[in-house]
Amino acid sequence: MLAGRDREIRELLRLIDAGPGRSLRSSAVLLRGGAGIGKTALLRSVARQVEPPARVLWADGTKSEVELPYAGLHQLLHPLLPALGSVPDRQADALLGAFGMNASPAEPLLVGLAALALLTEAARQAPVLLLVDDGQWLDAASTAALTFAARRLGSARVAMVLTVPDDEQPRVGIAGARELRLGPLPTATARRLLDEYAPGAAPSVHRRLLDEAQGNPLALAELPSALSDDQLTGVQALPDQLPLNERVRQIFCGRAAAYGFPLLLAAAERDGDLPTLLSAADDEDAAMDALTGAAQAGLITLHGQQVRFRHPLMRSATYQGAPPSRRRAAHRALADALDRGDDRRVWHLAAYATQPDDSVARLLANLADRTRRTGGVTTAVRALRRAATLSSTPAGTARWLVEAAECAWAAAEPTQARALLRDAESLARAPELRARVARVRGAMLHAGSALTPACDILMQSARLARSPAPELAAESLLLAARAAWGANEPAKLTEIADLLAGLALEKTAARAQLLYQLRRVGSMPTDPAPADGSAVRSSPPGEEWPTTSCLGPLVWPPLFVPYLLGDGEAGLAAQRRTLESLRAAGAVGAMPVALTSLVAAQLVTGQWADAVALGQQGLTLATDTGQVTARCHLQALLACLAAAQGDSARCHELTEASLAESIPRRAASAAAIARWAQGLDALGARRPRQAVGPLSEVTTPGGTAEHFMLSGLVLPDLVEALVRVGQSERAAAALRQFEERTDPDNAPSLRCVWHRCRALLAPGEDADRHFCDALAAPHASGFETGRTHLLYGQWLRRHRHITPARRHLHQAVEHFHALGAAPWAEQANTELRAAGVLDTEPSANGRGLTPRELQIARYAAQGLTNKDIGSRLFLSPRTVGYHLYKIYPKLNITSRRQLPHLQLD
Numbered sequence: 001m002l003a004g005r006d007r008e009i010r011e012l013l014r015l016i017d018a019g020p021g022r023s024l025r026s027s028a029v030l031l032r033g034g035a036g037i038g039k040t041a042l043l044r045s046v047a048r049q050v051e052p053p054a055r056v057l058w059a060d061g062t063k064s065e066v067e068l069p070y071a072g073l074h075q076l077l078h079p080l081l082p083a084l085g086s087v088p089d090r091q092a093d094a095l096l097g098a099f100g101m102n103a104s105p106a107e108p109l110l111v112g113l114a115a116l117a118l119l120t121e122a123a124r125q126a127p128v129l130l131l132v133d134d135g136q137w138l139d140a141a142s143t144a145a146l147t148f149a150a151r152r153l154g155s156a157r158v159a160m161v162l163t164v165p166d167d168e169q170p171r172v173g174i175a176g177a178r179e180l181r182l183g184p185l186p187t188a189t190a191r192r193l194l195d196e197y198a199p200g201a202a203p204s205v206h207r208r209l210l211d212e213a214q215g216n217p218l219a220l221a222e223l224p225s226a227l228s229d230d231q232l233t234g235v236q237a238l239p240d241q242l243p244l245n246e247r248v249r250q251i252f253c254g255r256a257a258a259y260g261f262p263l264l265l266a267a268a269e270r271d272g273d274l275p276t277l278l279s280a281a282d283d284e285d286a287a288m289d290a291l292t293g294a295a296q297a298g299l300i301t302l303h304g305q306q307v308r309f310r311h312p313l314m315r316s317a318t319y320q321g322a323p324p325s326r327r328r329a330a331h332r333a334l335a336d337a338l339d340r341g342d343d344r345r346v347w348h349l350a351a352y353a354t355q356p357d358d359s360v361a362r363l364l365a366n367l368a369d370r371t372r373r374t375g376g377v378t379t380a381v382r383a384l385r386r387a388a389t390l391s392s393t394p395a396g397t398a399r400w401l402v403e404a405a406e407c408a409w410a411a412a413e414p415t416q417a418r419a420l421l422r423d424a425e426s427l428a429r430a431p432e433l434r435a436r437v438a439r440v441r442g443a444m445l446h447a448g449s450a451l452t453p454a455c456d457i458l459m460q461s462a463r464l465a466r467s468p469a470p471e472l473a474a475e476s477l478l479l480a481a482r483a484a485w486g487a488n489e490p491a492k493l494t495e496i497a498d499l500l501a502g503l504a505l506e507k508t509a510a511r512a513q514l515l516y517q518l519r520r521v522g523s524m525p526t527d528p529a530p531a532d533g534s535a536v537r538s539s540p541p542g543e544e545w546p547t548t549s550c551l552g553p554l555v556w557p558p559l560f561v562p563y564l565l566g567d568g569e570a571g572l573a574a575q576r577r578t579l580e581s582l583r584a585a586g587a588v589g590a591m592p593v594a595l596t597s598l599v600a601a602q603l604v605t606g607q608w609a610d611a612v613a614l615g616q617q618g619l620t621l622a623t624d625t626g627q628v629t630a631r632c633h634l635q636a637l638l639a640c641l642a643a644a645q646g647d648s649a650r651c652h653e654l655t656e657a658s659l660a661e662s663i664p665r666r667a668a669s670a671a672a673i674a675r676w677a678q679g680l681d682a683l684g685a686r687r688p689r690q691a692v693g694p695l696s697e698v699t700t701p702g703g704t705a706e707h708f709m710l711s712g713l714v715l716p717d718l719v720e721a722l723v724r725v726g727q728s729e730r731a732a733a734a735l736r737q738f739e740e741r742t743d744p745d746n747a748p749s750l751r752c753v754w755h756r757c758r759a760l761l762a763p764g765e766d767a768d769r770h771f772c773d774a775l776a777a778p779h780a781s782g783f784e785t786g787r788t789h790l791l792y793g794q795w796l797r798r799h800r801h802i803t804p805a806r807r808h809l810h811q812a813v814e815h816f817h818a819l820g821a822a823p824w825a826e827q828a829n830t831e832l833r834a835a836g837v838l839d840t841e842p843s844a845n846g847r848g849l850t851p852r853e854l855q856i857a858r859y860a861a862q863g864l865t866n867k868d869i870g871s872r873l874f875l876s877p878r879t880v881g882y883h884l885y886k887i888y889p890k891l892n893i894t895s896r897r898q899l900p901h902l903q904l905d
Helices: 008-013 039-049 073-085 088-098 108-125 140-150 187-197 205-211 217-226 230-231 246-253 254-269 274-280 284-296 312-320 323-335 343-352 357-372 377-388 394-410 414-425 430-446 452-464 470-486 491-499 509-520 567-586 586-603 608-624 630-647 648-662 667-682 686-697 712-726 728-742 746-763 764-776 780-800 802-819 822-833 852-863 867-871 877-891 894-903
Strands: 026-032 055-060 129-134 156-167 178-182 300-303 307-309
Touching: 008 039, 026 039, 026 630, 039 129, 039 156, 055 712, 073 108, 073 129, 073 140, 088 108, 108 140, 129 452, 140 274, 140 307, 156 470, 187 205, 205 217, 205 230, 205 312, 205 414, 205 802, 217 246, 217 509, 246 307, 254 284, 254 307, 254 312, 254 852, 274 284, 274 307, 274 323, 274 567, 274 648, 284 452, 307 312, 323 343, 323 357, 343 357, 343 377, 343 394, 357 377, 357 430, 357 746, 357 802, 377 394, 377 414, 377 430, 394 586, 414 430, 414 608, 430 452, 430 470, 430 586, 430 630, 452 470, 452 491, 470 667, 567 648, 567 877, 586 608, 586 630, 586 712, 630 648, 630 822, 648 667, 667 686, 686 712, 712 728, 712 746, 728 746, 746 780, 780 802, 802 822, 822 867, 852 867, 852 877, 852 894, 867 877
Parallel strands: 026 156, 026 178, 055 129, 129 156
Antiparallel strands: 300 307
16 A cells, blocks of 8 residues: 555545446546656556456656657557457558558547547456556647547446646546545655655754655655765755755756746745845846746745745755856845845855855854844754854864854754764864863763763863853853762762862852752762852852753753752742743753753652653653653653552653663663652552662662662652561661761751651651651652651551541542542552541542643643644644643633633642
């Protein structure tokens, strides 16, 4: 079966009455479609599916034979000539004469009658299907004979299908012929076909080819073959006009040469602004006439003041079909026709230039700076690459190449970024440029989960930039800090802190926060103080979370650090701002890291619906862009959410995937979160003995997932698991380890779990007091509060305090249901039933929205359009509308105007 054409094949078989179990009937179909859209392939597929004993006769109209009388008719009827004896002699002689097989005159009437007789006789034996491809090139004599016969076939079982391009009429005039238009392939089919033709294409190249092909099967098959290996893999940027092989150029170029310079101007000017094209032409009236003629020929469309080519490849073919000198002349004319402040003028000047030109290079660099601040990082890469080629000095070339590499990395073009860095490295002599090269390399190594090498090269970048560019040095050190954190190398964090302290910066918030983290949260080999003797915490909560740089997010702070310091909401707000700024800038390559931090913040602050939706979005982006570190962490974070919500199968799948990459690559932080998810899953499923092993891996020196700081989150769960299996001594040892490593007095969000662990190990009234202290502790998440109520309720029930036990268990159920923590809610319900409560349903109404639906509903409630929502969630507006269609009944509303009045939590 032809890929993606099942519906069209069924429809064509229906029109000629040739479906399974049917026989052909007299009918005619015009199959229309653009060049390369697959009309011939569809005819061949239909020919294979017509059931025997039907007979298929085929003819190809060709331009070279359009002036040869009866060439097409000969192709069709040649297989039927053995039956010519059944045709009257005069008609048979005329037909043979038409085919040059005797000397008889080919009288058109007699030839038409002979064709009718042959087809009628053949149809008595079996149904006949006539397939004429490229009917517009059928010669006039054949056309006349077929038209004559088709009008007289009557009830004979003869069907005819002719293919013709869009906007062209066939030469065969058949009364009552029906039309079937062949459109572009569905997006999913086009994507699968392109995967077959270009299996090694970089994601950005894959997207560009899909955009250019626009569902055209020929383009999907041929475009990759015209690209070099470097272009396919993303090492080399694709040009503005994709290179075309000769076959595609001939098909799409068509009659472009007949419309001369005006059409070339339209091909060179991507925006298709008609006034600009006319201004660039020597004669505006003649140019307008030429463009009108091209529109009538089906090459372009004219809508108001816009000129558009019928297909992107028609534009490329027109441009590439012109000599280089004519193309340069077109760009020069267009540049002269545009205002000096118009960015299009810069592009045309760059296309015209053939020698180094620093003035044009600076114009391109300025354009790049503007576009990357407004969402055009991909455009900025193109501008900076071209600026590098136009620079007259090695230093200028190196500068633009480094900036292009930074933008390519932000635009999720890692292969291109590496190639740009290689080119820049040999030219970069100044320490600041070398530092920038090292910083981008370090960011790439971090993304690839080579965390220790990333930390080393980023520290090298900081040392190079320390004197000429201290702000750059600070950015590199913050990137290095998270790499060291992820690799579980606290000693390097101390070294980074010393380097930060030595920078002569007015703004010391980032340094102060790092020092605060080193002193107060993690177990460190040393306990450094700020070099200037100032207080560790030098800025209010939320102001010390630097989140952006020219590379995107600073990959700072490390996961969970704001929460551990009691700044969970401030850190969450900072991460949201970062994500929005990256979306606005189009920095797709930087988004997986930003989404990792945001999802971690949402996990510990209880915003699980958003965390699941954004986590899955980030996981897709991380996979598409090859960012292993982000992928491992997102898999582990989503596994924690799956564990808390009771989806053990999903948790197992995600943890196995995360551990398979994180452990061999020594990404200790991702491995620690994955092991935490395994332990959480076992605890939720009331399998505490199975929770001990994975949780111990995070907290035991030498464990495969040991992490000096994440143990602060994991040890309380280990204490609970050990208490539940009756290993009180080990639980007490784990509690002591927790207190030694984290200092809960200075990590506010950990006070709740600290008091809860002490309650689990304390006797009598001391336990009651510690449970109360746990519930009174600030900064606790909803999940931890719910678990405290559950454990307190269990303790109260076992000590025969039934009424307060019921109260705490009810509160646990409320917390768990609000979060969707199903296994924990079931534990609380089981305890309630044991306490004599029969009705254990929560008072809150479950709305039944999926995480994605809840996210869309929230955005719609804020007044965002379907297009705006789609751009944030990487969905089409139609998909957003489909989700809203499902959301309204669940919320018992009828329109989006009612959404702002609902509490969507």
